[in-house]
Amino acid sequence: MGEDPHTATLTGLLSERAQGSPDREFLRFGDDSWTFAEIDSWTSRLAHRLIEVDGVQAGDRVAIMLPNVVHWPVVWLSALKAGAVAVPVNSSYKRADLTFLLRDSGARVVFTDHERAGLLKEVTEAEAELADLRIVDVAADGSAPFPATAPAVRPTAETLANLQYTSGTTGFPKACMLTHDYWVRLGWTCAALTGLGSDDVLLTAQPFSYMDPQWNTALALTIGAPLVVLPRFSASGFFADVRRHRATFFYVLGSMPTLLFKQPPSPDDLDNQVRLVLCSGVPVGIHAQLEERWGAPWREIYGMTESGVDLFSSVDDVDAVGSGSLGLPAPTKQVRVVDPQGADVPDGEPGELIVSGKPLMLGYWNRPEDTAKVLRDGWLHTGDVVVRRPDGGIQLVGRIKDMVRRGGENIASAEVEAALERDDVVLATAVVAEPDETFGEEVKAYVQLAAGVAADRTTAARIVERAGRQLARFKVPRYVEFVTDFPRTPSERVSKPALKARAATEPGVSFDLGARRRTDGTPATPSTSADFLGIDLVRGVAVLTLRRPEKLNALDVATRLRLASAVREAGTGENVRGIVLTGEGRAFSAGEDLRSVPTSYAEVRTAVESFHDITRAIVQTRVPVVAAVNGLAVGGASEITLCCDARIGTPATEYYQPENGRGITISNASSLLLTRLVRNHAMRMVLGSPRIGAEEALRIGLLDEIVAPGELVDRAIDLIFEWTPENNTTALHLALLRPRLDEIEQAFAREDVAAQRAWESGVFSAGIDGFWTAKGAGK
Known part of the structure; x- marks a missing residue:
């Protein structure tokens, strides 16, 4: 590795890459990519804008509140070229989190997008301290007129680059002060440990405001390789993206390995170019199976925002697989395991892991007391309890941190x-x-x-x-x-x-x-709604698939809440042009999971409200939502399709709303939506509870088209493309064409009253009991 990196700053690395390999790909977002030279020029122009328009001086803080778009790393590197300090902001933050971070950091400028600009404006108007904060929409960053050569500002290795907020050990988030040397050394160390080079393709799916895409960017600059950035992590679509981009390396942490492992095995699992996966917290029990299934080494890496990379399991260390070892110290680090008094403990006995060496943060921003507690005599106290194994490896036991x-x-x-x-x-x-x-x-x-x-x-x-x-x-x-x-x-x-x-x-x-219940009312295994909802990106359209075919895709509360959340995330139009809802197997959905039997009216209300939440989410999207109704759509699931902008079915499609006949609830929202779609047929559908087959559904206007089963999702995607031409005003028309939310809310309120009466009268329970009795009799 040598003693030190040959280049001292991130901006210096970018300049070297732009000069030495200007046309090599650097960043790839979706189908768009940028070379080292293009990013170098863009960041230089934007750095000039920061200095000359926004008045940014060396050491000023520039906040970045964006999702995973190319503007994120561009603003980061531009701020560094201007001598400023970048302040990453979680793009999902709400008012309290955002206000705290902006006040604490003292940011002068914040780069964001149209979706978040309104929230930022509310915060600045409400907080006198933030009245002078400049809000820049990246859609028009104003960089075009400025020179493509870097400003005269020359940061050094010790120049502060980031205020990287982390929750730390206790209290509210604290900002780690990270220098250019921190990032350069982190990329340099990871390059040496992994053996990655310019022929590799790096891929990340975590939000860019977190550490991981940032150190991946430093790694890409170090080795001259492209970095592919996904909009977000999707377990169901992750390896399809790995294959599509021919990625050779990625990093996962937390629940990501488990969620990937829980995806159904595919014949394509080994069809990838991956040669190394780094992970933090890989489950011991599935470690070997992860390697076998996808055909590449998965190796543990340990570090903190405060310290970068501390421990690493080498690719050659096959004995580490499934052992729970966090690995050995990185070449630039020293580690100790100590008791509360700071004395080293014997191997095999638990103690706190402390580390020293480079990279390491300078301390916590404006928090000298917190810094003194964590950094003592050159050693960072991690708060993690570990033991040293006989082979010298470190194994995690627990955490001191709250x-x-x-x-x-x-x-x-x-x-x-x-x-x-x-x-x-x-x-x-x-x-x-x-x-x-x-x-x-x-x-x-x-x-x-x-x-x-x-x-x-x-x-x-x-x-x-x-x-x-x-x-x-x-x-x-x-x-x-x-x-x-x-x-x-x-x-x-x-x-x-x-x-x-x-x-x-x-x-x-x-x-x-977030738990399901058995029919006897006792708690069951916590609902893993992620297992039951597939989220895939197909031709720029989010395809949300209910995946519980053995239960006819019956929905519990957790799955409904997850579905509503997924609709909202995709519905901004930020990363997709539309949404398709469908089911796996022979049913779109059998509606309410009647094995999750409510035991009180409060649970009834929670169940009903979770269906309402999906309706609200759909009618408030800025993109078209199409229901691909692959089979039976019962009760609340039928209502989900009714609030979509179109319904496409197959010959097996069947609508059934049995609520009135069973006394389970009164679907007022369905009544409202059905009347808009099928007029006088709504009365018999709600009150008579008939089964409506595909042909009749098409005739009365409940379905818009019938296609072959194998063409269903593709046709739904084609329809979204028809409705979203370039430079379209689709979002405006959707708001005009859809039912008004206040009308739907009034219907929900009536439904809540009816549901309470049904519960208190005993009709609700009797309806469910009648269903199970009939099912047991084979009816």
Whole structure:
């Protein structure tokens, strides 16, 4: 490796690549790509704009709030060329997170897109400290008139490059101060450890505001290889993208390996060019199977935002597969395992992992006390408890930190607690990690309620919903347990170990807001809604497929919420031109999963509301939504198709709305939507509950077309292309042509009243019992 990288700055690396191999591909987003020379010129022009238009001076902070688009790395590198410090912002942040980060960083300029500009404007108008913050829409970045040569600013290895926010060990997010040397050395170290070169193709799917795409960019600049950036991680479509782009390397962490492994095996699994996968937290039990299935080494790498890469399992170390080892120290790092007094512990005994060497952060921005706690005598205290194995490798045991790590996301308990405790009905909370098979850990909140507030599911859901308006989705608690008080330390802090120990022997009233239930009402295995919903990108269209064919794609609450979320994510039009909803097997969906039987009206309301949520999501999208109705569409699933902009079926398509006949609920929203589509036929469909086959559905206007089963999804995609020509005004027309949301909300309100009456009268339960009785009799 040598003693040090030959180039000291990221901008210097880009300049070298632009001069030495100007026409080589550097960045690829979707079907578009840019060479090293193109990115070098663009970033130089934008750096001039920052200096001459925005008045950015050396050391000023430039925030970036964007999804995975090419403008993200362009703004990053442009800010560095201007001598500024980049401040990555999670593009899913809501007002509370965003306000804190912008105030804490002291950003002068923020680059964003049209979708997020409104939120930023609200924040700047509400916060006097942010009144002078300049908001730049990347759609018109204003760089074109400026010179394509870099400004005279010359950063050095020690020049601050990023304020990279991380949840740290406790409290609200802290910004790690990362220099040019940090990034250059991180790319240089990873290049040496992996043996990657200019013939490789790197691929990343994580949000660019996180560390991983950024160090992948540094790696690409180091070795002169292209970096492919996916819009987001999709387990169902990930390896199709790996094959399409002929990627040879990628990095995954958290729940990503598990979600990939849970995808159905395919004959194409070994059809890829991958020669190395790096991962953090790969599940020991499936490590060898991951390698066998996709035919490449998967090797563990360990590090933190504060320290870059610390531990690494080499490609040649086959004994590390499935061992749980995090590997050996990287050549530029030294590690120790110490007790609370800082003394080294013997091999095999647990202690805290501490590291030194390069790269390493300078400290936490404006937090000297926090810096002093973590950086002591040149050693970074990671907060992770490990043991040193006989072979010298390091194995993780647990964490000292008060953190939840959900699917690769670091979540500070204190931040979630603060959001929960803003609710008037909450006296105090304590947030902890709950083990989870898919995500590694889930967020659990212990909640002490104000006097007189009912400790029921409705209250739990309401508290979590309110907190969710302030938090990113991944931070919202899944589990809520109500307690009457908290065990406390002598300093009056909540003792979370004592709290969890007490909950194990004397649990309070608990709710899993994402679990299915068996027919006897007892909790079942937590719902892994990701398993039941496939999300694929086909010709620029998001195809959302219900994948539970053995249950006729019956929907539980968790799957419905996941579907609504996926519709909203795709519905912005930012990365797709339309959405297709379909099912796997012989049914679009059998509607409500009647094995998830509600045990209270609060659960009935939650179930009904989750169907409402899908309707809201669909009618508020900015892109066309087409239902590809491959078979039976029952009840609430039928209603999902009705709020789509078109319905295409096959000869096997059949509509059935049995609610009125069973007394389960009254589909007021269906009544409203059906009347728009089929006029007088709506009355008999809702009140008479007939089965409507494909031909009749086409005749009365319930279906727009009937095609062969093998052509269904392709035809739905073709229709979206017809409706979204270049320079179109589709979004405007959709808002005019669709039913008004206030009308639908009125229908929902009537349905809620009817559902409550059905529950309280016993008709709801009787309808479900009648269904199971008839099913048992073979009817």
